[in-house]
Amino acid sequence: MTSPDTARGPDEADLPPALMLASFEGWNDAGNAASQALEILADEWDAEIVHEFDPEDYHDFQVARPQIATDDDGNRILTWPSTTVSVITTPVSGRTVVLVRGSEPSMRWRSYCAELLDQAKRLDVGTVVCVGALLADVPHSRPIPVQVTSEDPRVRALLAVEGSDYEGPVGIVGVLAHTAHLAGLHSMSVWAAVPHYVAQPPSPKATLALLTALEEVLGEPVPVGDLAEDARAWQHGVDELALEDPEVADYVRQLEQAKDTAELPEASGEAIAREFERYLRRREKGPGGPGTTG
Numbered sequence: 001m002t003s004p005d006t007a008r009g010p011d012e013a014d015l016p017p018a019l020m021l022a023s024f025e026g027w028n029d030a031g032n033a034a035s036q037a038l039e040i041l042a043d044e045w046d047a048e049i050v051h052e053f054d055p056e057d058y059h060d061f062q063v064a065r066p067q068i069a070t071d072d073d074g075n076r077i078l079t080w081p082s083t084t085v086s087v088i089t090t091p092v093s094g095r096t097v098v099l100v101r102g103s104e105p106s107m108r109w110r111s112y113c114a115e116l117l118d119q120a121k122r123l124d125v126g127t128v129v130c131v132g133a134l135l136a137d138v139p140h141s142r143p144i145p146v147q148v149t150s151e152d153p154r155v156r157a158l159l160a161v162e163g164s165d166y167e168g169p170v171g172i173v174g175v176l177a178h179t180a181h182l183a184g185l186h187s188m189s190v191w192a193a194v195p196h197y198v199a200q201p202p203s204p205k206a207t208l209a210l211l212t213a214l215e216e217v218l219g220e221p222v223p224v225g226d227l228a229e230d231a232r233a234w235q236h237g238v239d240e241l242a243l244e245d246p247e248v249a250d251y252v253r254q255l256e257q258a259k260d261t262a263e264l265p266e267a268s269g270e271a272i273a274r275e276f277e278r279y280l281r282r283r284e285k286g287p288g289g290p291g292t293t294g
Contacts, residue, residue: 017126026104031203033133044223047086058105136193139255144209
């Protein structure tokens with residue numbers, strides 16, 4: 001699965017429109033999994049900040065308070081909650097990817113999304129991908145579920161992704177995806193399910209699952225560094241904690257049984273083919289590539 005613009009098959013001499021990836025700390029980001037995924041991309045691919053939102057316009061500082069700290073030179077630095085828009089160029093295809101990172105705004109969401117989409121237009125964005133994580137009844141010992149949805153019929157037809165049937169309160173991720181669709185952009189959402197009984201950040205296994213999904217959207221390997229090892233260590237640590245509490249251990253076993261029963265068809269030819277395609281992409285990247293995602 002690649003993004004809709006990449007899937008159109010442009011001439012090799014012409015790059016597809018830029019792709020925007022957006023994540024927001026807070027209600028949309030269980031275990032900080034989504035914000036951590038985009039932070040890894042920004043660090044590994046040398047993101048350059050091209051726009052920063054004025055926090056006065058969108059944040060209630062009694063809800064999202066500024067943070068004060070001391071830098072390496074002994075200076076006191078005050079950091080305000082905000083949103084940055086940065087640009088990276090993918091190393092294989094040379095495609096432009098716009099990263100949106102920040103805290104979920106406290107107010108003026110419509111104006112906030114309008115400002116984001118103004119930046120998208122300025123940077124020639126064709127597809128907006130909202131990245132989030134939610135708490136769910138899933139076992140930590142099984143692969144983290146990742147769901148890709150879109151309310152855009154073009155995206156659903158082209159990429160064979162599902163529409164969302166969720167009804168209820170939404171965060172800024174849902175509002176941005178909906179607003180981007182109404183503005184005529186391709187839009188889709190990528191969500192990881194984080195085990196609710198280990199909700200505290202970090203959640204490296206969920207972050208790894210999101211990066212694996214984004215690798216398919218981008219159509220090329222993404223850097224994961226030591227994340228696979230961190231995910232294994234995280235799972236081992238949760239295993240040990242669960243064993244110390246018989247009730248938790250029993251609950252985890254129930255989740256495992258439900259998960260295994262529900263996902264017997266997952267060992268399908270399509271699932272195996274997707275994994276093989278990822279293997280081939282990484283092999284073509286060569287010894288200097290980012291390594292396996294596990």
